[in-house]
Amino acid sequence: MDYFSYPLDTKTLLRKKIAIKKELREQDIVWTEKRVAVLGGSTTNEIVDQLELALLYYGIKAKFYQSEYGKFWEDAMFGNEILDSFCPDIIFIHTSWRNILRYPEIKNSSEEVSDMLKDEFARYETMWAALKSKFSCPIIQNNFDRPNYRLMGNRDIWDHRGRSNYIFNLNSMLYDYAKSQSSFYINDIDYIAQEYGLAQWSDSVYWNMYKYACPMNAIPYVSFSVANIIKSIFGKNKKLLALDLDNTLWGGVVGDDGVEGIKIGSEIPKGQVFYEFQRYCKDLQQIGVVLAVDSKNDEENALSGLNHPDGVLKPEDFVSIKANWNTKDQNLREISEELSLGMDSFVFADDNPAEREIVSKQLPMVSVPAMDGAEKYIQILDRSGYFEVTGISDEDLSKTSQYKARAEAKTAQASFGNYEEYLESLEMRAEITGFEPISIQRVAQLTNKSNQFNLTTLRCSEDDIRRMQDSQNYICLCGRLIDKFADNGIVTVVSGEIMGDALHIRLWLMSCRVLKRGLEDLMMNVLLEKARDRGIKRVYGYYYPTSKNNMVKDFYENVGFTLEKENADGSTIWLLDVLSYVPKLTTIECKSDT
Numbered sequence: 001m002d003y004f005s006y007p008l009d010t011k012t013l014l015r016k017k018i019a020i021k022k023e024l025r026e027q028d029i030v031w032t033e034k035r036v037a038v039l040g041g042s043t044t045n046e047i048v049d050q051l052e053l054a055l056l057y058y059g060i061k062a063k064f065y066q067s068e069y070g071k072f073w074e075d076a077m078f079g080n081e082i083l084d085s086f087c088p089d090i091i092f093i094h095t096s097w098r099n100i101l102r103y104p105e106i107k108n109s110s111e112e113v114s115d116m117l118k119d120e121f122a123r124y125e126t127m128w129a130a131l132k133s134k135f136s137c138p139i140i141q142n143n144f145d146r147p148n149y150r151l152m153g154n155r156d157i158w159d160h161r162g163r164s165n166y167i168f169n170l171n172s173m174l175y176d177y178a179k180s181q182s183s184f185y186i187n188d189i190d191y192i193a194q195e196y197g198l199a200q201w202s203d204s205v206y207w208n209m210y211k212y213a214c215p216m217n218a219i220p221y222v223s224f225s226v227a228n229i230i231k232s233i234f235g236k237n238k239k240l241l242a243l244d245l246d247n248t249l250w251g252g253v254v255g256d257d258g259v260e261g262i263k264i265g266s267e268i269p270k271g272q273v274f275y276e277f278q279r280y281c282k283d284l285q286q287i288g289v290v291l292a293v294d295s296k297n298d299e300e301n302a303l304s305g306l307n308h309p310d311g312v313l314k315p316e317d318f319v320s321i322k323a324n325w326n327t328k329d330q331n332l333r334e335i336s337e338e339l340s341l342g343m344d345s346f347v348f349a350d351d352n353p354a355e356r357e358i359v360s361k362q363l364p365m366v367s368v369p370a371m372d373g374a375e376k377y378i379q380i381l382d383r384s385g386y387f388e389v390t391g392i393s394d395e396d397l398s399k400t401s402q403y404k405a406r407a408e409a410k411t412a413q414a415s416f417g418n419y420e421e422y423l424e425s426l427e428m429r430a431e432i433t434g435f436e437p438i439s440i441q442r443v444a445q446l447t448n449k450s451n452q453f454n455l456t457t458l459r460c461s462e463d464d465i466r467r468m469q470d471s472q473n474y475i476c477l478c479g480r481l482i483d484k485f486a487d488n489g490i491v492t493v494v495s496g497e498i499m500g501d502a503l504h505i506r507l508w509l510m511s512c513r514v515l516k517r518g519l520e521d522l523m524m525n526v527l528l529e530k531a532r533d534r535g536i537k538r539v540y541g542y543y544y545p546t547s548k549n550n551m552v553k554d555f556y557e558n559v560g561f562t563l564e565k566e567n568a569d570g571s572t573i574w575l576l577d578v579l580s581y582v583p584k585l586t587t588i589e590c591k592s593d594t
Contacts, residue, residue, distance in 0.1 A: 004057050004224060005369050006383035010217045017049055024056035030547045031061040032234055032459070037088035037135075038064060039072035041099035042213040050220045051092075054227030058236050069211060072099075076127040079134065090233070091131055092140045092226055096189070096213035097147045097167060104161040113160045121173045128177075128184065136463055138183040140229055143171045145193040145214075148202035182440075182462040185229050185390060189214075192221050195383075228385035234459055235448025238367060238386040239399075240341060241284060242332060244350035245295040245302055245323070248371065249281075249313065250274045254305040255297060265310025270374075277377045278312035285317065287389050288399045290339075293321040294331045294348065296355075319403040328355055329362040339403050340512045342451070342548075347386050349377070391462075393442040393489075402486055402513065420587070423517060426483040428588040430519060432526050435469035435476045435495075442490045443478050446509060451548040453510040453520075455541070455555060460507070468507075473498045475530050479523055481514050481588070488514055494523055496531070502538040503531050515551075521584035524559050526592055528581045540564075541574040559584070 003013060003020060013020065036051070038044050048064050055062045065086045067075040072093055075083055100120060104113045128139055144167045156162035171190065178186050193201040196218050206212040214222060231237065246253045251263025251270050263271040264278070281291060291313070295302055302323030306315050315321060320338055322331035328350070336343045344365040350356050351371050360368045369380050435443050440462050447460040460468075468474045479492040491514045495507035510520060531539060541556040553572075557563065560581060561574035 002367075004054060004384070006380050008220050008224060010220045013050060013053065013220045014046075014216065017053060020053055021056065024053065025061070027056075027059075029059050032059055032236075033061050034063075034089040034230070034234070035086055036062045036064050036230070037067075037083060037086060037091045039067045039075050039091065039093045041070055041072050041093075041095040042207075043069055043211040044094055046212070046216065046219050047094055047223055050223035051226055054220075054224045055230060058227060058231040060227075060231060060234065060236070070099075073123075073127060076131050084134075088135055088137055090138050090140065090230055091135065092187070093127075093142065094213070094222075095142050095144070097144045097163075098207070098213065100144065100167070100170070103163050104166055106161055108161055110160045113166065117166065117169055117173065120170060121177075124174070125177065128181075132183075132463075136467075138185065138233055138461055140185045140187050140226060141174065142187045142189045143174055145190050145201065146198060148204055182466075185233075187222075187226050187229060189222060189225070192218070192225055196221060224385065228388040229390060232388040232390040233448065233461070235445070235450075237345075237388060238347045239288070239345040240290050240292055240319075240335070240339075240347070241281065241381075241386075242292045242294045242335065242346055242348045243281065244328075244352065244355070245293060245297060245305055247351045247374070248349060248377075249278055250305060250308070250311070251374070255301045259301075259304040259308055262305055262308065264308055267310070271310070273374045273377075275310065275312060277374065280378045280381070282312050282317060284387060285400055287387060287392060289387050290319045290399050290403050291317055292335050293318050293323060294328050294335070294350075295323045296325055296328070297323040299323040317400065319400055327358065327362075329359050332359065332363060332366060340515065341403070347381070349381065391441050391445060393445055402488055404486075423587040426485075426517070426587075428517065428519075429482045430522055430588045430590050431480040431482070432477055432523065432590065432592040433480075435465050435478060439478055439490055440465050440469075443493050446490065446493050446511065447507065450509040450511055451546070452512045453515060453552050454546075454549050455508040455543050455552055456506060457544050457546055457549065458507050468495050475503065475527065475534065477523060477527060477530070479519060481517070481519055492519055492523055494527055496527065496539070498534065498536065501536060502540060503534075503536045504540045505542060508541075518584075518586035518588055520555070521559065522586045522588050522590055525583040525586075526590070528576075528578060528583070531578050537578055539576045539578060541576070543572045543574070545570040 003009060038048055044066050048066055052062055052064065065083055065088065072095065101123065102116050102120065104116060131139055146167060147163050150156035150164055152159055152162050156164040157168070158165055174186060178184050201214055201218060203215055206215050243249055251274055252261055254262050264274045265271045266275060285291065293302065302321065303315055306313060320335045322335060332343060332346060332348065343363055346366045348359050348366050348368050349371050356368045359366055367386060369384055371377055371380060444460050444462045444465045447458060469476050475496045475498065477494045478490050480490050481488045491511040493507060493509055494505065496503040496505045541561050543553060543556065545553065556574035561576045563572060564575045565573040
């Protein structure tokens with residue numbers, strides 16, 4: 001059922017979309033439900049159909065609003081009752097080069113062209129501002145692809161009157177805007193067009209006949225690209241890349257050929273492709289992806305291969321190295337346990353189709369791309385969108401060290417007979433603050449990634465987090481935990497809405513990597529202290545069950561709340577009298593700046 005591995009099977013996706021939709025909707029998962037408004041400068045029917053499939057593949061069940069053909073501007077600026085009542089969670093503006101109002105003419109001066117650019121950009125900027133003001137949700141905007149001719153030939157790309165140059169400069173203005181805004185994202189159809197092939201992309205028959213901005217077979221790629229942005233916004237990215245070694249990270253079998261016989265590096269025939277793949281994998285660490293080894297090998301041979309002088313990846317680049325003769329699915333289970341990381345966030349890369357088949361059968365939640373042909377490894381992983389980036393926090397830059405520290409802490413725990421002694425040995429310090437500007441991105445990221453310790457399952461954009469922090473009716477807290485192994489970064493978030501003399505906890509979550517260390521008790525202590533300072537007499541807690549958060553079902557009971565109501569769906573409401581609360585003891589030294 002993996003219809004969205006690269007390269008996409010576009011013919012099947014287009015011809016069997018109804019059957020595929022039925023199959024995807026029958027998945028036994030807890031769906032994330034979202035409303036997506038598609039405002040189009042061209043026909044968007046097939047775009048929406050394919051986007052729905054791609055989002056279902058990512059566990060997102062979407063409802064859609066579509067503007068009438070070419071009415072993206074009117075809907076954005078003037079609205080209508082249907083769109084206004086739809087209240088979108090995401091807006092996607094599907095435009096192309098044909099939706100630019102004016103292009104330079106040969107008679108135009110450089111100054112005139114500059115004014116045209118400013119006017120065209122202002123038109124879009126005004127539209128984005130109107131949408132943001134009304135709906136306060138993330139906006140995805142296509143950049144502009146290249147037109148289907150170059151009036152001046154090669155000069156078109158650099159002359160100020162060239163359409164190609166004009167579009168290049170307009171795109172640059174879009175990118176500068178995206179840098180300055182939160183919750184605004186670019187869907188790079190210019191890149192998609194180039195990868196698809198400009199000659200085929202520019203075939204105007206689809207525009208002339210159906211008013212589609214690209215060929216029919218390219219539409220799944222456009223929709224898949226948009227879906228990757230959306231699933232990244234809502235925390236459905238993959239987190240860990242588990243790599244085989246022999247003929248995956250290097251050519252040959254290190255156990256048979258010896259470290260001197262494996263192919264890696266530019267000086268060895270067929271070694272360059274493996275060198276470049278290792279470089280790509282190492283670069284993934286810069287965007288928060290963690291690496292692990294899952295290989296059938298003697299550990300000594302594996303380490304010698306990883307220490308090859310021409311290799312890029314070294315043993316210290318991996319959070320876990322499983323080089324043994326266990327089955328690879330068993331190794332993945334152990335890695336998941338060591339790191340407290342769900343296997344639905346794993347990608348498994350192996351050149352051996354038999355090993356891939358076993359992992360796919362045993363662990364269907366793990367993504368297993370078809371790594372056929374070393375020269376395609378980078379392209380396969382990159383185009384599959386597993387690690388789409390919509391934001392990079394400071395914590396992302398240190399993911400490898402954080403997960404290594406988690407594994408070290410688990411190892412250390414085994415040497416203590418008493419759990420309290422173990423917690424004391426961690427020398428933990430917490431820094432608890434409000435949602436400060438520097439932490440907004442990380443807080444929003446956590447709300448979209450944390451699933452196990454997540455009481456209300458509320459997913460928030462950066463704008464949502466800012467609104468809470470800026471409101472006098474909210475108490476907002478986030479906590480950073482530091483121990484002797486690592487700075488774990490911001491790992492817990494609480495937000496409560498003040499209504500009269502009561503506080504309603506709308507958001508409470510914590511990263512699974514610091515579970516059961518007492519940080520939840522410390523956060524409750526600080527929250528109740530802030531509540532008392534604000535004259536709050538009662539605190540209401542809410543629990544909404546999912547397939548993953550059963551571990552916090554009894555959280556409020558354990559910290560002294562009384563059950564007020566239990567609904568048929570398993571959701572519960574809890575109540576605590578503020579004056580009766582007795583602060584919990586923890587082994588964490590606390591610094592609070594709220």
